[in-house]
Amino acid sequence: MLPSAPIGNTPLLPLSALNAHFGVTLLGKAEYLNPGGSVKDRAAVSLLDHYSASGQLLPGGLVCEGTGGNTGIALAMLCGQRGYSCYVSMPDTVSSEKISTMRALGATVEVCPSTASVSDPEHYTSRARSIASSTPNAVHTDQFGSLANMRAHSTGTGPEILAACPDLDGFACAAGTGGTIAGVASYLSSSSPSTQICLVDPQGSGLKNYLSSGSFSKSGHENGLGDTLTEGIGIGRLTSNFASGVPHVHAALSASDLEAFRMCFLLARGGVFVGPSAALNVVGALKFALRLKRLGVVNPKVATILCDGGASYLSKIYSEEWREERGLKGVERCGWEDVLED
Ligand code: PMP
Numbered sequence: 001m002l003p004s005a006p007i008g009n010t011p012l013l014p015l016s017a018l019n020a021h022f023g024v025t026l027l028g029k030a031e032y033l034n035p036g037g038s039v040k041d042r043a044a045v046s047l048l049d050h051y052s053a054s055g056q057l058l059p060g061g062l063v064c065e066g067t068g069g070n071t072g073i074a075l076a077m078l079c080g081q082r083g084y085s086c087y088v089s090m091p092d093t094v095s096s097e098k099i100s101t102m103r104a105l106g107a108t109v110e111v112c113p114s115t116a117s118v119s120d121p122e123h124y125t126s127r128a129r130s131i132a133s134s135t136p137n138a139v140h141t142d143q144f145g146s147l148a149n150m151r152a153h154s155t156g157t158g159p160e161i162l163a164a165c166p167d168l169d170g171f172a173c174a175a176g177t178g179g180t181i182a183g184v185a186s187y188l189s190s191s192s193p194s195t196q197i198c199l200v201d202p203q204g205s206g207l208k209n210y211l212s213s214g215s216f217s218k219s220g221h222e223n224g225l226g227d228t229l230t231e232g233i234g235i236g237r238l239t240s241n242f243a244s245g246v247p248h249v250h251a252a253l254s255a256s257d258l259e260a261f262r263m264c265f266l267l268a269r270g271g272v273f274v275g276p277s278a279a280l281n282v283v284g285a286l287k288f289a290l291r292l293k294r295l296g297v298v299n300p301k302v303a304t305i306l307c308d309g310g311a312s313y314l315s316k317i318y319s320e321e322w323r324e325e326r327g328l329k330g331v332e333r334c335g336w337e338d339v340l341e342d
Helices: 016-022 040-053 070-082 096-104 124-134 148-164 179-191 207-213 240-248 257-269 276-294 320-325
Strands: 012-014 025-030 062-066 085-091 108-112 138-140 170-173 196-202 251-255 301-306
Touching (some): 016 025, 016 276, 025 148, 040 148, 062 070, 062 124, 070 085, 070 096, 085 124, 108 124, 148 179, 148 240, 170 179, 170 276, 179 240, 196 207, 257 276, 276 301
Parallel strands (some): 025 301, 085 108, 170 196, 170 301, 196 251
Antiparallel strands (some): 012 025
């Protein structure tokens, strides 16, 4: 077994230039500093520990997971360290950088059509489940369904945030599996009940609507992913992880891909190089802080998650060609005054 770098205990960074411009205090949890490069390292450790402690994952076993990419990287890294094999399936929207990283770490990678609906055997989550059930000594770690995912955040991310900022006014974050927001929200609701929790929902996702109406509208996104170009977040169904956090979420707001992409460059030009979901979280945290300010909170302190680093998206938002093909020319020249659409 090779030594592993520590996961968690990441710094909570004040986003100074943005804070100075808007008169708020946004704090970004620098999850891109985890050894696998994302917040999903935390969930992956918790899932592997859970399945090995329960006796479902035995030495030398095969770990199977359907992933938006980062959980696959985290599991591939940990499986290498712990002597397991790793199979990951993912939609064809995942960046080539993430796929190459998983393969370099020794995982078997299957890319599935993003057009498949969640009930389709070709959907990336169905493939992981089916490989696990048809292979001896294999386990499906089920990051959407297993609450070991959110526990990584109720016992790790949440307490770390509150220790770094004991007088936190708000926490705002988007959901993929929902593990991060559910875990942080459930911890804060008992340890800091005055902290307001806000879901940030990307375009095409159904969670904001679910929170207000209790149901998902038929939006034509049966693949469960929505139509956002922001990888790893946005969902059109209720996962067990997100459901466990619902009682602790006080507010919800939307953020667009355009806002997230503009924020990517504003952060990068200030020396914080992150992926689009991190940037979308910052957009949401900013909107939520401005809302709290309008309600009379002076210089509101709002924390969010900087989920992963920008290097995984050099072939996507950080590629001039990719931006031009999608009509996003010029997003890199946006100023603070133009970052929000409304
Ligand atoms: N951002 C990225 C890039 C991700 O890969 C994920 C995980 N799907 C998230 C955000 C959302 O995290 P969670 O699954 O804990 O909701």
